Amino acid sequence: MSNLQNGFLLDDETELKTLLFEGEQDHLTPSTSRLLLESDFFVVAGRIIGHSFLNGGPCLVGLSQGIIHVLFGGEPETATVTESDCADQDVREVIRMLQGTKDLSEEEKSVVLSLTLPWDLPGVTVNNRHWLQEKILLHAVLERTAQQVKQIRRGLKDTGVWEFFSSRPDAVPVLFPRASEAEITPQMVIDNINWPKDEDIDEDILSLDDHCLIMSFLRRFIENGTSDILKSLLTFWTGWGVVCSNLEVEVIDCSLPQSSTCFLTLKLSKNHKNYEDFHQDLMASISSAYSGFGQI
Structure with a gap:
């Protein structure tokens, strides 16, 4: 669980830790690494979380509320997602750019387009500016991590805890506590x-x-x-x-x-x-x- 929270040492030569969950505390989201996804690392993560809970061990602390919402069956469109849930700083810069009211330069529009085009989203216009900001945020946080969340769900189901928590949303904070709730005094x-x-x-x-x-x-x-x-x-x-x-x-x-x-x-x-x-x-x-x- 410590490695799950703080990163796995997968490369002895570089001694750099590989994070399965990235971002700010209480806004952690699954890594978008294709290697981790294709290796079923997030299935393993779900099993680790489930077994640790069943044995009275530590929990994964600080997961994004939007990710938790989707993990237990909620629709992405009804999830509460904020800029803090976006671990990618480049995406955050574009979101902040769209939040303003001043006209964007051609260079800024090009930066926005370079991000939205690969995600099948349009470029920015006067009329779609705020809509595009919300779509970029939703895509960056939930759509890019959809497969990772499915793998975590599979892992939790393997341990038998997903069924209980999906039927008891009031108990979910016990499995995925906020940072303040997990502090030891x-x-x-x-x-x-x-x-x-x-x-x-x-x-x-x-x-x-x-x-x-x-x-x-x-x-x-x-x-x-x-x-x-x-x-x-x-x-x-x-x-x-x-x-x-x-x-x-x-x-x-x-x-x-x-x-x-x-x-x-x-x-x-x-x-x-x-x-x-x-x-x-x-x-x-x-x-x-x-x-x-x-x-x-």
Whole structure:
């Protein structure tokens, strides 16, 4: 899901990530890459989204509302599409050009025509200017991604979740949340930690005062963490960046923080005496989650 959200590394030589979804946050649309489409990547994307949801994992955050509308059976003509949904900056420039009221120069008309002609749309005239602007936007956002959306739908159907959400439009934001709805707050994490009780602490290994000191460092780290840092912490802690109930934490004799993701257990070093060292080591550990645990 992280790769789906942030891009896949398909070319080791260039080390450039390939985005399946492009654009602004909360206005993401499927890539128009023919290679991705012909490789059925978006079918795979639909399956990933469906299986992650069924297993309580992270969701794809920030998908365009127009894309979501069509994905679950809505007509393109009734979709709400804005300029922010258009990931192509060149198309945006043409749309802005048509939004104005000043007469277009012959050069500007030529720029518009070079875009509309391949899409079987006419050139701009005085009478069709605003109509053409809407048609270009609709084509750029929904018509160019129609096959990609069909593939995502196929993938969701393979997992059995499409039928439910297509019949329950009120529940669709659970599957495709907005960015603000997917943010993780410090209190969400703190409320789901099973903090060790005094009687559970083995004072032959660590004194109660030192144990409480490490727990205070963890609480401070969480309280000061951004949503992105907390997602990285949870990914290191549990295997994915969503809040789980019954998060466990232990203090052990180790050089760097460790985790047992299957048991939702974060293992902190007993050797930290100040917060600065604790913060540095925990940041080093959670940054290794995407490359392999412990590969620092």
